[in-house]
Amino acid sequence: MSKQVLVIGGSYFCGRVFVEEALKMPGAEIHVFNRGKLPLRMDGVTEHVGDRELAGQVRDAIPAREWDAVVDFCAYTPAHVETLLDNLRGTVRQYLLISTTTVYRKTGRRPVDENAPTLDGPQPELGEYADYGYQKCLAEQSARRACERLGIVLTVLRPAIVYGYYNYAPRETYFFDRLRHREPIVVPEPDTSVFNFIWVVDMARLLWQCIGEPRAFGETFNLASGEPVSYARIVEVLSEITGKAVNTLRLAPAEIARSNLPLPFPIDEDLVYDGTKIDRLFDFAHTPFRNGLRETLKYYLAVKRHEAAAAGER
Template sequence: MDILVLGGTRFVGRHIVEAFLAAGHAVSVFTRGTSPDNDLPGAEHLRGDRNGGDAGHAALRGRTWDACVDVSGYTPRQLHASTGLLRGQVKQYVFVSTVSVYAEQGRHPVREDDPLFPPAADDVTEVTGETYGPLKVRCEQIVQEAFGPACVILRPQLVAGPGDYTARYPYWPDRVARGGTILAAGADADFMQVIDARDLARFAVTAVEERLSGVFNMAGPRVGWREFLAMQEAADVHWTTPEALERAGVEFTELPIYLPANGEQGGIMDVSNDRARAAGLTLTDPLATAQDTRAWSAPRDTVYSFTPEREAEVLALLGAEDARTS
């Protein structure tokens, strides 16, 4: 089939393009051409700007594709432009959204029919921590209004794997590799759950090949923190609690991807993938995700917000607190 990917040269988009090419499909990639990762042999590269209105989409005019996979839609303005143009040019529209659309993120588990945030207004263009979820809600609505049953909405939780430049998930395999005492919390009470970008990409191919319709959470295996670090052979872990972290002045956003299960966002690490698995989602072993991420990240020397100095400071504070209470 002929596939159009809106955005597709970095991380998630790149994996999606590679998955379609590997499955034998022809892929056209529509980007601004500014990413340093534009080397996708076998794909056609179309240049444009989603924020440029009709002129920005000129490269798409007069063409038809069997499906469009939208990886780079964040604002209603962008989605109105792309769906308005492509409604008569593609047979199916696959939109990559996010679990951040869910309004009650403390639910266990989070399912596709859970309440969503109120949609952002069509004139909102600034993507922030507060507007991101509502913007994606409105983008989903625009896709559904334009394509009806001929659309698929994918809602990934935190995406991991090779190519992850976000400085979130890679922190952990990189931290284990560095050695020394590792600060971690919620050993047996809390969980981590991510979706490997390659699993998301393969499901996008399945969604197109099988002409799926509807909304699907993209979530991987749910793994306890002790198990997650043990499978990577972390030798020296200082386990603490979310309460102790708070007393030490550590925000949960500071320790990458850690969310207490009973916290306001605990459900983000308990996202149901039942619907997607029934439709063909296959999952990479969590250890393979960690190892492959480390292999990609090792030569890059990523600087993380939770620095070795900050970790040592918190470990000292926790050690002093333990000494006072013993």
């Protein structure tokens, strides 16, 4: 039986990988709606161009269909949710909102599960990102109200740190760039902070399993591998997959802060989330971090070779 799925976003990183994975599924009918700045041009994907913030463009650009699911990768505010759901023509059975583990308040408990308290205001200590987590909280609340009013089932997904193909955030590329340029990788000393990630392909596969699954209706899920990772572990894995010793520079957190070094993950707090709720539901086994990082490094190097070749042709 085919599934008609509308993806909001879908051109970058998580959304793009989701579309690629969805196309492998039998009976998938995939539509995407975004501003058209990076067309997918994929067989099996119907693209609709418009701005989600403009109600008229939502109404005019997206056809009236019986959508089995709307998967929303780029709802950052309550208005984003409301403008979309209130102006979609046709019917929607399930709305999957991609949120974030950043919605949780800081807590001493670890790992953080879906029942942990969420933010009740902005986080000024995060500077330009002060509103991000709180606005995502408000977007979740808006989705619950709108879905209840419109008779749509809601599934909220909160990924931890995502890595993998097409990542535009300077996370794993921090390490890859330094490897490529033969520069030392800074490691905090002591290296006490622990994180857990999710490989973008695993995230896409979990999202797909939620579509049309009654056990996922009305639920909120963290998406996170249970494998603990630290700066030292990342260096260790890079050494394993490259077969070479990785040059490191161990610095005290105070020195890192004084030097304003742009490390991609915190050096003084843990970011560990409990993703077992959805993993148990689908009997899902995450890709080991070593394997995911190896595939991501292959992709990164292929991109750099392509860029070098393109530069040589000019």
